[in-house]
Amino acid sequence: xxxxxxxxxxxxxxxxxxxxxxGEQVILERRGVPVAEIIPFRxxxxxxxxxEKRLRELRRRLMKGIPLGxxxxxxxxxxxFD
Numbered sequence: 823x824x825x826x827x828x829x830x831x832x833x834x835x836x837x838x839x840x841x842x843x844x845g846e847q848v849i850l851e852r853r854g855v856p857v858a859e860i861i862p863f864r865x866x867x868x869x870x871x872x873x874e875k876r877l878r879e880l881r882r883r884l885m886k887g888i889p890l891g892x893x894x895x896x897x898x899x900x901x902x903f904d
Contacts, residue, residue, distance in 0.1 A: 823847045825856070 824846060831838055831850050842848055842860050850858040 823849060825849045825851055828852050828857070 824841070826834075826838065826848055828850055831848075838848060838860070842862055845862055847862075848860045849856050850860065
């Protein structure tokens with residue numbers, strides 16, 4: 823477990839996050855007093871692969887859009903220019 827000052831954490835945030843991602847725990851100190859702890863994220867829920875697959879498919883469909891038929895309006899028509 824490593825201790826870092828708020829100033830050091832602010833100046834080296836990306837490298838600090840990389841350390842935490844690799845499993846290190848970091849305590850942030852303000853004037854030598856611990857104020858926060860940064861720990862690696864651990865999901866409490868197991869990943870449901872079937873659900874994730876359905877979500878990916880839904881996102882793909884939403885990004886593609888749903889054709890409603892008809893002609894797409896021009897930019898001028900959308901903004902009321904004749």
